[in-house]
Amino acid sequence: MRPNLLNREFCVEEPDRVWVSDITQVRCQEGWLYIATVMDLYSRRIVGHACSARADTVLVKRAIDQALGWRSIKPGGSLFHSDQGVQYRSEEVLKTLSGAGLTISMSRRGNCWDNACAESFFSLMKREWLHHLGLISRREMEDAVAYYIGEYYDNVRSHETLGGLAPRAYELAA
Template identity: 40%
Template structure:
């Protein structure tokens, strides 16, 4: 029988002003690094609860950043964000970062880091899984395929298993129906290949007088 754990982790800071919901449950993107979704979940271990923060690209479903910690705090979600920023092609004003209104995501340090990189913040409501369904979908898959099938004595064991699952399996090999039975990495590679194959836009040469 599947084990169950309480997974609620959203604690709102009543003094913080949340960002507007810029996506309204539309988790589609026309290209990589246009919409990221982020959240935090609990992983049980023999040493106690372990927290996983992750960032997922809505275009390819790839996990572009993640971090683990024994504390669910701003440092945890910042670590996942920094991982994503470092590894991806973030362009000023083109990317939306969507999360819930938890205090870790409304923290000034976190919102400033988004602004520093030209990333637009977006937030759903507190504790509503439908407002961040794409991230909830990944956590559900992670729990079913990894967490519920294993137990770890230490947090280090759990983190090593999560690393193997995300970087060694989920992003690189796990095929998904909505991606045309490709893995996230394969889907992005196919997209980049198609973009490179696009013909250059035709240009009209200038006349000797400089008038086209």
């Protein structure tokens, strides 16, 4: 287990200094679709995400790899925070994070408030976008998730913590 270094300090002054990650699930025609995201706390932008029929290490690693391929972190000065799920404690994920120079932080056991921003994102996505779709195929749900993140959430969805701006606009204004 890793210590909770984030300690609910959700206001971040620079991009790519603190990333938070989590996994959620949504019901589809074929069963569950699991969604892993990586969020930059600075702008609340989703910098990596992946979907799968399995909530495994591969799912989390794909989301992390996408974030690492798209963004520039500061080795030794950037934090990666998640819950204590088995996927985040896997050797493969820990090795990827350490190899990228990220300091690893984990929520206290059973305390969802320690990762409130990631939890809040999933609540918004489900309430605003996914639940009205009904029971659709995994492929259709993956497309809906990608559209919500890449088009609506990043470009349109305003955030009180960002002065009413959407994540992309907040980053561009900085």
